[in-house]
Amino acid sequence: MADLHPAPPAFRRSADTAGTPEPAELPGVDTGQAVEIRVPATSANLGPGFDTLGLALALHDTVRVRTTTAGTTTVRASGEGAADLPNDATHLVARSLLGTLDRVGFRSPGLELDTTNVIPHGRGLGSSAAAIVAGVLAANALLPAGHRLDEAQVLQWAASLEGHPDNVAPALMGSLAISWESGHAYHSSRVEVHPDVVPVLAVPDAALSTESARALLPPSVSHHSAAANAGRAALLVHALSADPSLLFPATQDSLHQDYRAQAMLPSATLMRGLRSAGFASTISGAGPSIMTLAVGQEQADAAESAIARLLDQGDTPRAWRVLRLAVERVGAKVEVHQG
Numbered sequence: 001m002a003d004l005h006p007a008p009p010a011f012r013r014s015a016d017t018a019g020t021p022e023p024a025e026l027p028g029v030d031t032g033q034a035v036e037i038r039v040p041a042t043s044a045n046l047g048p049g050f051d052t053l054g055l056a057l058a059l060h061d062t063v064r065v066r067t068t069t070a071g072t073t074t075v076r077a078s079g080e081g082a083a084d085l086p087n088d089a090t091h092l093v094a095r096s097l098l099g100t101l102d103r104v105g106f107r108s109p110g111l112e113l114d115t116t117n118v119i120p121h122g123r124g125l126g127s128s129a130a131a132i133v134a135g136v137l138a139a140n141a142l143l144p145a146g147h148r149l150d151e152a153q154v155l156q157w158a159a160s161l162e163g164h165p166d167n168v169a170p171a172l173m174g175s176l177a178i179s180w181e182s183g184h185a186y187h188s189s190r191v192e193v194h195p196d197v198v199p200v201l202a203v204p205d206a207a208l209s210t211e212s213a214r215a216l217l218p219p220s221v222s223h224h225s226a227a228a229n230a231g232r233a234a235l236l237v238h239a240l241s242a243d244p245s246l247l248f249p250a251t252q253d254s255l256h257q258d259y260r261a262q263a264m265l266p267s268a269t270l271m272r273g274l275r276s277a278g279f280a281s282t283i284s285g286a287g288p289s290i291m292t293l294a295v296g297q298e299q300a301d302a303a304e305s306a307i308a309r310l311l312d313q314g315d316t317p318r319a320w321r322v323l324r325l326a327v328e329r330v331g332a333k334v335e336v337h338q339g
């Protein structure tokens with residue numbers, strides 16, 4: 001989660017204008033409500049689709065939220081990264097939830113959050129987008145009918161909290177999402193993925209924050225690089241949806257991966273080794289995980305063997321997890337329970 005070219009949100013609550021109530025005076029959402037949100041991991045960029053393309057993966061975080069009369073926010077987290085996260089209103093899910101209520105002109109009388117984290121943090125698998133989407137959707141479910149954000153507003157607000165739309169869009173919609181900015185607004189279109197596409201992720205034990213990976217990017221690129229990327233990104237949408245045999249040329253990037261390699265040398269080495277062997281491998285999101293888009297289970301087997309061989313040959317002592325994940329065709333789910 002970090003900004004390169006942040007777009008401001010396209011809607012604002014009345015508190016942005018003079019004379020409107022302070023947060024403590026805002027109406028509270030009802031107490032005794034309980035909602036559960038399940039959000040998929042996502043891999044952004046997919047090579048040439050920097051800040052634009054993202055794929056939902058079948059690996060999910062779950063957040064349970066209860067509104068209470070306690071006047072405080074408490075978070076119990078388990079799983080990935082839990083020990084390093086705050087347990088109060090500064091927790092990213094809580095912050096996104098409270099920020100959404102405030103944005104619409106409401107507050108919470110008290111919140112209890114239970115989160116089960118399965119998506120690894122800082123590995124390029126969209127953990128921050130999943131946390132933001134969970135918070136925004138939970139807030140929306142807790143708001144009274146008539147005050148809820150519509151789908152376009154949810155995308156707009158979640159993407160503005162994240163700073164770019166390429167993870168939050170597939171987390172919300174599932175499958176492949178193509179996102180774009182128009183003025184200050186984010187938009188996204190969902191594309192069905194060919195059933196033969198099998199994502200294989202190699203996830204190292206070291207994290208890299210999106211913020212530091214974005215700091216490595218140059219402020220401008222050549223016309224040549226931009227044109228090369230435009231062609232590959234267009235080809236990639238065709239390859240992912242209709243003709244996976246084109247995935248190898250379609251995943252070639254000229255905008256971000258080389259600039260970031262210095263911050264994730266073992267990952268860059270693994271990706272180059274896999275591409276030299278003919279696999280459609282990319283840095284997943286801002287890294288340092290590597291995603292290979294295999295065609296069919298047999299090629300996924302071969303990719304897993306190649307990853308094991310290349311890691312054995314390398315001089316890195318890092319531990320890596322290899323995950324064969326299905327494309328998640330359904331986006332984040334919201335369940336409202338009896339409090």
Ligand SMILES: Nc1ncnc2c1ncn2[C@@H]1O[C@H](COP(=O)(O)OP(=O)(O)OP(=O)(O)O)[C@@H](O)[C@H]1O
Nearest residue numbers: 001092122123124125126127128131209210285286
């Ligand atoms: N489930 C969560 N609960 C609370 N905070 C989280 C959660 N998931 C991620 N975060 C916060 O987001 C940070 C990771 O965000 P970052 O954008 O750097 O990486 P990422 O989202 O995992 O990868 P990428 O954006 O490249 O896909 C964590 O260090 C943590 O502060």
Ligand SMILES: N[C@@H](CCO)C(=O)O
Nearest residue numbers: 044050051210285286
């Ligand atoms: N497009 C983003 C994805 C990671 O959040 C980046 O590469 O920085």
